[in-house]
Amino acid sequence: MTDALDWLRTSPLLGLFLTLLGYRLGQELQKRVPAAWKAVAQPVVVALVVIGLALWALDLSYEQYLVGGSIIGFFLGPATVALAVPLHRQAHHLGRMFVPMVVALPVGAVVSITTGVLAVRLLGGDHVLELTMAPKAATTPVSLAVSGAIGGLPALTAVLAIVTGIVGAVAGPAVLDLVRVRDRRARGLAIGASSHGIGTSRALREHPTEGAFSGLAMGLTALLVSLLTPVVLLLL
Numbered sequence: 181m182t183d184a185l186d187w188l189r190t191s192p193l194l195g196l197f198l199t200l201l202g203y204r205l206g207q208e209l210q211k212r213v214p215a216a217w218k219a220v221a222q223p224v225v226v227a228l229v230v231i232g233l234a235l236w237a238l239d240l241s242y243e244q245y246l247v248g249g250s251i252i253g254f255f256l257g258p259a260t261v262a263l264a265v266p267l268h269r270q271a272h273h274l275g276r277m278f279v280p281m282v283v284a285l286p287v288g289a290v291v292s293i294t295t296g297v298l299a300v301r302l303l304g305g306d307h308v309l310e311l312t313m314a315p316k317a318a319t320t321p322v323s324l325a326v327s328g329a330i331g332g333l334p335a336l337t338a339v340l341a342i343v344t345g346i347v348g349a350v351a352g353p354a355v356l357d358l359v360r361v362r363d364r365r366a367r368g369l370a371i372g373a374s375s376h377g378i379g380t381s382r383a384l385r386e387h388p389t390e391g392a393f394s395g396l397a398m399g400l401t402a403l404l405v406s407l408l409t410p411v412v413l414l415l416l
Contacts, residue, residue: 348375
């Protein structure tokens with residue numbers, strides 16, 4: 181048994197298996213829970229819990245998990261680029277949404293950066309934590325790069341970005357329903373701008389148009405956050 185565990189700790193199969201198992205369990209759980217709980221039982225959230233418990237039970241470090249988990253991570257790049265496919269299928273909507281996008285996405289990026297910094301300041305956090313919080317609205321790879329460039333803590337920024345994505349994926353559609361936003365294009369833009377990749381995966385399951393515009397908003401928001409973060413920090 182000890183030899184088997186030692187082999188698993190160094191095998192890329194373990195991280196790969198735990199990732200796929202956790203997500204699959206999340207999918208099955210979401211199918212079986214009552215309708216009121218489906219938004220909370222996101223496969224990504226369930227996978228995080230399953231992987232965390234497995235690492236704790238097997239006494240494995242994150243680095244050991246990442247030996248295999250990084251194989252899944254490698255495909256995040258191609259998967260993100262592939263979001264251009266549903267967007268292309270909805271290209272006929274882009275002309276009518278050009279002005280709303282030009283206005284809404286920069287405003288959303290500025291609001292996200294500003295509220296993140298001011299929240300830390302009001303709660304007594306230091307300047308480094310402000311810089312860490314500022315780029316949380318960008319997708320994780322971009323937020324990591326921006327945080328490192330401006331003097332934040334990239335590892336903590338990654339955690340904040342992931343939490344932001346999970347909260348947006350879980351609560352975003354309900355909030356949009358509450359404020360009676362019905363247009364699939366507007367819903368997609370809002371979810372992609374606020375909860376990037378995780379929210380986009382939820383939007384793609386909701387409706388093709390919503391998913392397409394969420395992917396577009398995710399990419400444009402990442403660009404805007406990288407450009408606007410230094411400017412907003414200077415003004416603050």
